[in-house]
Amino acid sequence: MSSQTITIAAVYESLAHVMDPEIPVLSVVELGMITGVTLDTAAVHIKMIPTFAACPAVGYIQHNIKTVLENELGIAVNVEVDKQEHWHSNRMTAAAREKLEAFGIAPPKVLTGEVSTEIMMEVPCPHCGSGQTYLRSPFGSTLCRAIHFCKACGQVFEQFKPLE
Amino acid sequence: MINSAALTDLIIKMADDELIQGHRNSEWTGLGPVMEEDIAFSSMAQDKIGHAWALYRILYEDLGGRHPDAFAFLRPEKEFKSSHLVEMPNGEYDFSLMRHFLFDQAEAIRYESLQDSSYEPLRLLSKKVKGELKYHTLHANAWIMQLSQAGEESYNRMQQALNYAFALAAGIFEPSQEYEEVLIADKVYPGEKVLYQRWLDRVYPVLVKASLNLPEISDIVPVYGGRQGIHTPYLQPLLKEMSEVFNLDTEASW
Numbered sequence: 001m002s003s004q005t006i007t008i009a010a011v012y013e014s015l016a017h018v019m020d021p022e023i024p025v026l027s028v029v030e031l032g033m034i035t036g037v038t039l040d041t042a043a044v045h046i047k048m049i050p051t052f053a054a055c056p057a058v059g060y061i062q063h064n065i066k067t068v069l070e071n072e073l074g075i076a077v078n079v080e081v082d083k084q085e086h087w088h089s090n091r092m093t094a095a096a097r098e099k100l101e102a103f104g105i106a107p108p109k110v111l112t113g114e115v116s117t118e119i120m121m122e123v124p125c126p127h128c129g130s131g132q133t134y135l136r137s138p139f140g141s142t143l144c145r146a147i148h149f150c151k152a153c154g155q156v157f158e159q160f161k162p163l164e
Numbered sequence: 165m166i167n168s169a170a171l172t173d174l175i176i177k178m179a180d181d182e183l184i185q186g187h188r189n190s191e192w193t194g195l196g197p198v199m200e201e202d203i204a205f206s207s208m209a210q211d212k213i214g215h216a217w218a219l220y221r222i223l224y225e226d227l228g229g230r231h232p233d234a235f236a237f238l239r240p241e242k243e244f245k246s247s248h249l250v251e252m253p254n255g256e257y258d259f260s261l262m263r264h265f266l267f268d269q270a271e272a273i274r275y276e277s278l279q280d281s282s283y284e285p286l287r288l289l290s291k292k293v294k295g296e297l298k299y300h301t302l303h304a305n306a307w308i309m310q311l312s313q314a315g316e317e318s319y320n321r322m323q324q325a326l327n328y329a330f331a332l333a334a335g336i337f338e339p340s341q342e343y344e345e346v347l348i349a350d351k352v353y354p355g356e357k358v359l360y361q362r363w364l365d366r367v368y369p370v371l372v373k374a375s376l377n378l379p380e381i382s383d384i385v386p387v388y389g390g391r392q393g394i395h396t397p398y399l400q401p402l403l404k405e406m407s408e409v410f411n412l413d414t415e416a417s418w
Contacts, residue, residue: 053292054214083285086292115298137200138299139207146299147200164295 006073011037011044014072018065021057022142023160025103028061032091035082044075047082051163052143089162100160101126106148108162115164123159125150133157166283166350170343172227174352175286177245177391178274179219181336183236184399185250185267186212187406188260197257204303208264211300215293222285237407238414241400247390249332251399261311262325265304266333266367272297273362274353282351305370312374323376330379334360334386341392 015034016027028034028048036047046065050058062079069077089108092100097107106126109119121135123146130152138161140147145158189209196202220236223229249267254260275297278290312322337360340347348355364381371378389395 052211052214052296053218053289054211056210083288086288088295115295117302120298120302137204138303139200139204141203143207143210147203161299164298 006039006044006075008037008039010073011039011046011069014069015046015065017072018061018068021060021064022144023100023103023105025099026096028065030093030096030099032087032093032096033061035085042076044069044073044077046077046079047085048079049082049085049087051087055143088164089160092160104157105145106157106159108160111162111164115162119162120146123148125153125155126157127155128153166352167343167346168227170340170346170350171283171286171352172223172229173245173340173343174347175219175223175227177247177340179216179223180244180246181250181267182212182216182219182271184244184246184402185263186210186216187402188250188252188254189264191254192260205260208300208303211296215289218289218293222289226285233410234414237410241395241403242393244395244399244403245391245393246395246399247332247336247338248387248396249329249335251390251396251402252332253398256321258311258321258325259329261304261307262322262329263333264300265308265370266329267336268297268300268304269367269370270333270336270359270363272301273359273366277353277359277362280351281353286352308370308374308376312376319375322374326371326376327379331384332387334384335388335390337363338386338388338391 012029015029015037018028020026020028020031023031031051033048033051034046035049036045038045046069048062048065058081065079066077088111090111092108100107104126106123111119120138122131123133123135124131125133125148128150130150132151133148134151136147136149136156138146140158144161146161147156148159149156186209189205189212192202192205193209194202196205216236217232220229220232223235224232229235249263252259252263272294275290275294278286279294281287281290308322311318313319337356339356344355347353353359368378
């Protein structure tokens with residue numbers, strides 16, 4: 001395929017095949033990490049943002065995007081971090097929230113303003129749906145997750161943190 | 165045109181505080197009193213060092229500074245501008261938590277003030293960091309409350325930790341002798357004096373809720389010196405340990 005026949009839509013379709021290394025059910029598009037796609041005759045240019053500033057997987061994700069797209073589209077791919085945009089949890093698509101929940105991770109609540117203590121602490125259980133939960137720790141197995149406990153089903157669960 | 169020497173000075177002191185506090189946080193990895201706390205301090209270490217890296221990156225890309233790794237690991241002690249608060253050894257958990265509370269509230273205030281900065285790279289970064297810091301202050305506030313209400317010994321230790329840490333924490337707000345006025349005039353940030361006042365207003369209600377007694381503010385003599393390159397005896401050994409692997413081969417590609 002030459003660049004003349006590649007469309008922006010085809011690039012996004014290909015990006016949907018690049019999964020997040022820490023949450024393998026979500027693609028970089030569903031997570032809202034892609035901020036821009038442009039095409040020129042020689043290459044595709046992707047702009048992306050990490051969920052958390054100190055995310056150690058950024059380099060790995062950039063590499064994955066480049067490898068998958070070059071392989072599927074047959075054109076050179078540049079991936080750079082977009083400094084004008086910052087990630088917030090409302091960037092995550094509705095489909096992504098559902099997939100997260102099915103994966104056993106409570107999705108971030110859709111924010112209408114700033115993140116309050118209540119929003120950080122009141123999280124329904126992704127396993128049984130109960131609201132009888134409490135925050136065990138705002139830090140979990142990765143920077144983007146918190147640990148909660150459900151008193152109704154007696155299980156520890158993780159939450160993808162809401163971020164403004 | 166904003167004064168770049170003044171910007172460089174401000175960014176170095178912010179970044180060095182993040183790096184050194186991040187390293188201290190990482191010293192709890194594997195030693196936390198409960199699993200969640202081990203993970204919390206390790207995660208906060210990662211955040212802090214990531215924020216330091218982003219700040220060093222601004223120096224490197226926009227202000228003609230050195231590469232972040234070289235700048236972090238190869239600088240002599242006297243060129244660091246970290247505050248004495250972050251240099252102190254972790255000590256026991258009471259001090260570590262109290263420092264975490266006082267430091268992260270100060271960070272939150274500082275990054276909030278940068279939302280309006282005239283300097284774009286700091287303004288953009290601050291929007292990102294501000295949201296992330298909410299989890300640090302949530303964690304800190306929760307533990308200050310918890311341990312201040314956990315019996316006499318626990319309460320006394322938290323009060324002692326506060327008495328000890330307060331003047332050190334006030335030292336975070338050491339104004340630059342050379343650049344303070346120009347940074348304020350250029351609307352980069354509101355200046356240390358304003359941030360100090362906002363910080364007092366922010367920590368006070370939490371401490372009152374925890375029934376801890378704030379030391380008499382007028383008696384506080386902030387521990388200054390760090391911003392001028394005068395450090396505690398604890399910084400040099402920390403720098404040596406932190407850069408040990410890097411110095412095995414400074415040209416290595418990781």
